[in-house]
Amino acid sequence: MHIPDIIIAVDGYSSTGKSSFAKMIAREFGFLYLDSGALYRGVTLFAIEKGMISADGKIDVPALEAALPSLDIHFGESETGSLTYMGDRCIEKDIRTLAVSGKVSPVAALPQVREYVDRRLRFLGRRKRVVLDGRDIGTTVFPDAELKIFMTADVGVRAMRRMTEMRSKGEDVRYEDVLHNLQERDYIDSHRKASPLAMAEDAVVLDNSRMTPEDQMVWLRDIMRKKFNLTDED
Ligand code: DC
Secondary structure (H helix, E strand, O other): OOOOOOEEEEEEOOOOOHHHHHHHHHHHHOOEEEEHHHHHHHHHHHHHHOOOEOOOOOEOHHHHHHHHHHOOEEEEEEOOEEEEEEOOEEOOOHHHOHHHHHHHHHHHOOHHHHHHHHHHHHHHOOOOOEEEEEOOHHHHHOOOOOEEEEEEOOHHHHHHHHHHHHHHOOOOOOHHHHHHHHHHHHHHHHHOOOOOOOOOOOOEEEEOOOOOHHHHHHHHHHHHHHHOOOOOOO
8 A cells, every 4th residue: 555645643542552553553654653642751750750740749830831941852763663762861661650640641731731742743743654642633733634543442441451561561550540540531631621632523433442453454444545545556
């Protein structure tokens, strides 16, 4: 399939497998993959480490906003895919802990933080042939994206997947805590004022509760064929 120069936006709920799917698409089509959640997680890690979030969860918003212009969070490539960096330091592992997951939604709700992330994403996506995953890519960051996918799955299935992933990385987490964190994030992400998680009108829904990654690629190729009039000889 010859893939046109497009932007693919993959939005949806936490732990629906957006990043795995987006990475598969990037590999298959030779696109650049941009993980917008990693940028929000990077900002959150920075705020935690600088003591800008108090024990009761209060964020020192003026201090964080003042630090944003000089905050260098970016992506680098490795054999295993895209990695997130803060300056020279690889923060890929640090940003996936429950400590960061538990604080990221309120940080991502701050308009200045969203502007910071949006600016970086638009710059990185300016040449097209990118696939991005997030919550508001198709609605806010790239409203003109040629293909918008909205992913959803049963919350119990999502919690189980996230727990398995975290345990495989050595984090000792309980199912109930992961489920609670997911439900809380779903709520905050969908109810915040600044670009809440919402489905773009022209998005196609993918419910992968009972789909394998391979099923998803079959689904995608079918959508691509129809939407862009592609044939397998293209
Ligand atoms: O996809 P993720 O779980 O790594 O995202 C982490 C958090 O960042 C998530 O709770 C919501 C927020 N986020 C967002 O608000 N907008 C995006 N485009 C991506 C993530």
